[in-house]
Amino acid sequence: MEQLRETLKGHHLRTTTCREDVLSAFINKKNALSHGDLEGALGENYDRVTIYRTLKTFLEKGIIHKVLDDEGMRYALCSNNCSEEKHQHDHIHFKCNACGETNCLENLHIPAVQLPQGYKPENFNLLIQGTCPKCNN
Amino acid sequence: MEQLRETLKGHHLRTTTCREDVLSAFINKKNALSHGDLEGALGENYDRVTIYRTLKTFLEKGIIHKVLDDEGMRYALCSNNCSEEKHQHDHIHFKCNACGETNCLENLHIPAVQLPQGYKPENFNLLIQGTCPKCNN
DNA sequence: AAATCTATGCAACAGCGTTGCAAATGATTA
DNA sequence: TAATCATTTGCAACGCTGTTGCATAGATTT
Numbered sequence: 001m002e003q004l005r006e007t008l009k010g011h012h013l014r015t016t017t018c019r020e021d022v023l024s025a026f027i028n029k030k031n032a033l034s035h036g037d038l039e040g041a042l043g044e045n046y047d048r049v050t051i052y053r054t055l056k057t058f059l060e061k062g063i064i065h066k067v068l069d070d071e072g073m074r075y076a077l078c079s080n081n082c083s084e085e086k087h088q089h090d091h092i093h094f095k096c097n098a099c100g101e102t103n104c105l106e107n108l109h110i111p112a113v114q115l116p117q118g119y120k121p122e123n124f125n126l127l128i129q130g131t132c133p134k135c136n137n
Numbered sequence: 138m139e140q141l142r143e144t145l146k147g148h149h150l151r152t153t154t155c156r157e158d159v160l161s162a163f164i165n166k167k168n169a170l171s172h173g174d175l176e177g178a179l180g181e182n183y184d185r186v187t188i189y190r191t192l193k194t195f196l197e198k199g200i201i202h203k204v205l206d207d208e209g210m211r212y213a214l215c216s217n218n219c220s221e222e223k224h225q226h227d228h229i230h231f232k233c234n235a236c237g238e239t240n241c242l243e244n245l246h247i248p249a250v251q252l253p254q255g256y257k258p259e260n261f262n263l264l265i266q267g268t269c270p271k272c273n274n
Numbered sequence: 275a276a277a278t279c280t281a282t283g284c285a286a287c288a289g290c291g292t293t294g295c296a297a298a299t300g301a302t303t304a
Numbered sequence: 305t306a307a308t309c310a311t312t313t314g315c316a317a318c319g320c321t322g323t324t325g326c327a328t329a330g331a332t333t334t
Contacts, residue, residue: 014300014311035290047314052291057312068205068264072290094256110263111248118270119231126250127205127262133255151331153281172321184283189322191281209321 011061011083018046022054023063032067032074032093032102062087067102068127069095076104090124098135148198148220155183159191160200169204169211169230169239197221204230204239205264213241227261235272 004020013019021042026033038051055075058064062082067074082088090110095102110124141157141164150156158179163170175188192212195201199219204211215226227247232239247261 016300016312018313048290049292049315050313053312066207068207068262070203070205070210070262073207092250094252094258097259105253108250108252111250113229113245113248113263113265115231115245115265116242116270118273119265120268120273121231121265122234122267123265125205125207125264125266126247127264128250128252128256128258129260129262130256130258133253136255136257151280153331155282185321186284186323187282194281 011063013057013061018050018054022051026064026077030103032076034072034074060084065089067093068125069102074102079106088123092126092128094132095127095129096132096135097129098131101132148200150194150198155187155191159188163201163214167240169213171209171211202226205262206232206239211239216243225260229263229265231269232264232266233269233272234266235268238269
């Protein structure tokens with residue numbers, strides 16, 4: 001509750017009910033969410049457009065980051081405190097082909113890759129698809 | 138020319154001018170292409186829908202694979218011969234934030250990642266964003 | 275060349291994501 | 305607490321992406 005306001009203020013954002021609810025959704029459901037997921041959860045309270053704009057704002061302010069997916073864009077909380085200036089991730093995301101959920105594997109790091117001469121890497125994004133523990137009986 | 142037909146026949150596809158042209162585009166421009174790119178290049182000759190269906194067919198037959206991107210889907214040729222049955226990739230794609238091009242780094246392999254217990258990985262997709270040699274002066 | 279099967283173009287549609295603008299809301303000051 | 309100002313929201317409208325059904329055109333087989 002109060003923590004939500006803290007987070008928003010910390011990123012120089014006004015506290016509105018929509019922003020609180022969207023942020024809350026990310027915190028409660030720990031997996032990555034699409035716009036459609038949020039619209040399904042909050043769509044009766046807020047306009048489609050407002051949710052889009054909330055996502056855009058959260059992206060810019062470094063509260064969430066994009067999660068690449070082979071069938072659409074998803075979003076997840078930034079673990080380390082990103083800001084408008086610094087927005088770096090070396091994320092590993094695991095998408096389960098059975099249940100469809102995508103999760104950040106927070107504690108893992110992407111191993112170093114030896115790139116050919118001339119390439120200057122800035123961001124790494126590894127998507128692993130397979131079966132997650134819940135679906136893997 | 139003749140090679141295009143060979144490739145198509147090898148994947149049990151009829152040779153049509155649209156398929157030849159799309160395949161040709163992937164071979165000539167070596168970077169990953171979006172539907173929009175192809176529509177820009179071939180749009181006056183073929184219907185939008187036909188290009189979509191061609192991409193879908195090529196995907197199913199293992200001629201091309203999806204390339205994840207933070208701003209839309211792209212496609213690139215499969216290097217090792219994929220088929221309808223076997224369609225595995227451990228690709229590294231590099232997207233240049235300056236020129237916007239995305240390329241497969243064919244010769245590199247994704248280093249092994251130690252996943253937590255219970256995760257069964259099947260496919261790996263690493264997107265590295267940064268500056269490519271051409272734009273990196 | 276005829277028959278058969280597949281691919282194409284067209285029209286229509288659903289979903290995604292954005293923009294402009296007026297009204298509502300949050301923050302700030304008095 | 306009320307007034308003010310800046311920001312956010314909802315609505316309407318739009319363009320882009322991707323899909324489906326169906327009649328026609330084209331490729332393959334005999």
